[in-house]
Amino acid sequence: MAHHDERTFVMAKPDAVQRGLIGEIIDRLEGRGLKLAGAKFMQIDEDLAHQHYAEHEDKPFFDELVGFITSGPVMAMVWEGADATQQVRRMMGATxxxxxxxxxxxxxxxxxxxxxxxxxxxxxxPGANEREIELFFDEDELVDWDRADEPWVYEDVSH
Incomplete structure (x- = not known):
C-alpha cells in the first residue's frame, strides 16, 4: 500500500444488488480515484450479520438490520485511497x-x-475499517497494486 493510502470497507447492500447498482457504485468510487483492493459477491449469514452489526445489538431496529442484510446477496469491497474512509462517507451521503x-x-x-x-x-x-475488513476478507484476498493513473490522482506520486 502506498504511503497515502488508507483501506476502507464498503458494501453494496441487497437492495443495490437487486436494483443492478453494483456497477454504478463501483464506477463512482473508481471515478473518484479510489482503488479497489478486494471484492466478494456473497450471501451474508445470520452469524456474520450479528458480528457486523454488533454495536447495534441492543437497539430496537437490530432484527430489521439483520433481516435486511441477509435478505439477498451483497457485494463486499475494500477500497484504498488518501483518507478513503472519509471520502467514501462523503460520497455516500446522509444515512x-x-x-x-x-x-x-x-x-x-x-x-x-x-x-x-x-x-x-x-x-x-478508528477501529471500524480493520474490524469490518477482517470480518469479510482474509489478508490474501486483498490485492496490493498500483493504478496506472495514480500520478494523475495524487500530486505527490513519483515513480
Missing part, C-alpha cells in the same frame, strides 16, 4: 437518503432509510 444531498450515492439512488443502497465504515470509529 437517510431523503436527507442525502443530490450527487451523493444515497441522494441519487435511494429513497428509504431501511434500504439505503450502501454501507461504508464509520470514519469516526
Amino acid at each position: 437517510d437518503p431523503k436527507e442525502a444531498q443530490p450527487g451523493t450515492i444515497r441522494g441519487d439512488l435511494g429513497l428509504d432509510l431501511g434500504q439505503n443502497v450502501i454501507h461504508g465504515s464509520d470514519h469516526e470509529d
Whole structure:
C-alpha cells in the first residue's frame, strides 16, 4: 500500500444488488480515484450479520438490520485511497437518503432509510475499517497494486 493510502470497507447492500447498482457504485468510487483492493459477491449469514452489526445489538431496529442484510446477496469491497474512509462517507451521503444531498450515492439512488443502497465504515470509529475488513476478507484476498493513473490522482506520486 502506498504511503497515502488508507483501506476502507464498503458494501453494496441487497437492495443495490437487486436494483443492478453494483456497477454504478463501483464506477463512482473508481471515478473518484479510489482503488479497489478486494471484492466478494456473497450471501451474508445470520452469524456474520450479528458480528457486523454488533454495536447495534441492543437497539430496537437490530432484527430489521439483520433481516435486511441477509435478505439477498451483497457485494463486499475494500477500497484504498488518501483518507478513503472519509471520502467514501462523503460520497455516500446522509444515512437517510431523503436527507442525502443530490450527487451523493444515497441522494441519487435511494429513497428509504431501511434500504439505503450502501454501507461504508464509520470514519469516526478508528477501529471500524480493520474490524469490518477482517470480518469479510482474509489478508490474501486483498490485492496490493498500483493504478496506472495514480500520478494523475495524487500530486505527490513519483515513480
